[in-house]
Structure formats: C-alpha cells, structure tokens
Amino acid sequence: MSVIQDSMLAILRENPGHFTAEQLLAMLRRTHHRASPATVYRNLDIFTREGKIRRVALADSPKFFEGNLTPHDHAVCLHCGQVTDLIALKGLSELVAGNIQGELISTDLTVNYICNDCAGKTGGEYH
Ligand SMILES: [Zn+2]
Ligand SMILES: [Zn+2]
Known part of the structure; x- marks a missing residue:
C-alpha cells in the first residue's frame, strides 16, 4: 500500500459517517496537498472491491463511502x-x-x- 492509500483508509476508519469522493479528497488534502481526484476515485474503487470499505448508493444522491463494515x-x-x-x-x-x-x-x-x-x-x- 502506498502512503496515500494508507491515509485514505485511515480517514475512512477514523471518521464515522458517510463521505462523498469530493469530501474525502478535501480531507486527504489536509495532509497530501497535491492529491488528485483521479487517485481518490481509483483507490475508492480498489478498497470497495477488496471489501476494505463500503460504497453506499442511494437514489438521487452521490455515492457515499464509509469505513464501518458492520452490516447495517x-x-x-x-x-x-x-x-x-x-x-x-x-x-x-x-x-x-x-x-x-x-x-x-x-x-x-x-x-x-x-x-x-x-x-x-x-x-x-x-x-
Ligand atoms: Zn452507514
Ligand atoms: Zn433533512
């Protein structure tokens, strides 16, 4: 895992709640000032596929991501x-x-x- 991937996972695991890719990018940029949207989207896809995070698709909303893997x-x-x-x-x-x-x-x-x-x-x- 790259440093940026570590940071993204840490953000999702340490912050309870549901975040859009844009919100996660803003949070990531507090420590990785030059993080790009493409990097965030790619890693969110990877983490979701690997079951490290959960993607929540809701009608009429952007997709949300969360680190809470307890079924709910x-x-x-x-x-x-x-x-x-x-x-x-x-x-x-x-x-x-x-x-x-x-x-x-x-x-x-x-x-x-x-x-x-x-x-x-x-x-x-x-x-
Ligand atoms: Zn949830
Ligand atoms: Zn309301």
Missing part, C-alpha cells in the same frame, strides 16, 4: 440528504426471507424520510 442499513432525508445508520433492524432478514422464493444472500435497505430539521423548515410541505 441506511435512512436518508430526501430534503437535506443526511444519511443515518440503521443499526437495529433485527428480524428484517427473516421477514424478507419469508417473502422471496429462494435463498436470501443479503439485504440493502434504504429508508427515505424527512428529518425533523427539514420538516420544521419546509413548513409541513411533506405532510
């Missing part, structure tokens, strides 16, 4: 795009397994909602 699902606010981890959806796999014909491999659930901050700001537009 996501809730995204449709207004501000804030992504929240859903850790405790126990029983989801069993529910899904009962509704498909075949063997369940994995689930990747996204819950779309309007967060309380946005619900206040929009004056009930979504209700």
Whole structure:
C-alpha cells in the first residue's frame, strides 16, 4: 500500500459517517496537498472491491463511502440528504426471507424520510 492509500483508509476508519469522493479528497488534502481526484476515485474503487470499505448508493444522491463494515442499513432525508445508520433492524432478514422464493444472500435497505430539521423548515410541505 502506498502512503496515500494508507491515509485514505485511515480517514475512512477514523471518521464515522458517510463521505462523498469530493469530501474525502478535501480531507486527504489536509495532509497530501497535491492529491488528485483521479487517485481518490481509483483507490475508492480498489478498497470497495477488496471489501476494505463500503460504497453506499442511494437514489438521487452521490455515492457515499464509509469505513464501518458492520452490516447495517441506511435512512436518508430526501430534503437535506443526511444519511443515518440503521443499526437495529433485527428480524428484517427473516421477514424478507419469508417473502422471496429462494435463498436470501443479503439485504440493502434504504429508508427515505424527512428529518425533523427539514420538516420544521419546509413548513409541513411533506405532510
Ligand atoms: Zn433533512
Ligand atoms: Zn452507514
């Protein structure tokens, strides 16, 4: 692994949350001032393929990357795009397994909602 790859992995593992490639580039440039977008994109692809990080694809949003490899699902606010981890959806796999014909491999659930901050700001537009 190169120094820059080490730094990228460290950023993802030490910062809980979900980051776009652009945000990761900005974070990386604090220590590697000349890091290029191409380097960041290439390494994010490699890390995702190798299972070192997780890529989270959400409708209508840029792709996010995260270092948290514990299985979990996501809730995204449709207004501000804030992504929240859903850790405790126990029983989801069993529910899904009962509704498909075949063997369940994995689930990747996204819950779309309007967060309380946005619900206040929009004056009930979504209700
Ligand atoms: Zn919101
Ligand atoms: Zn997550």
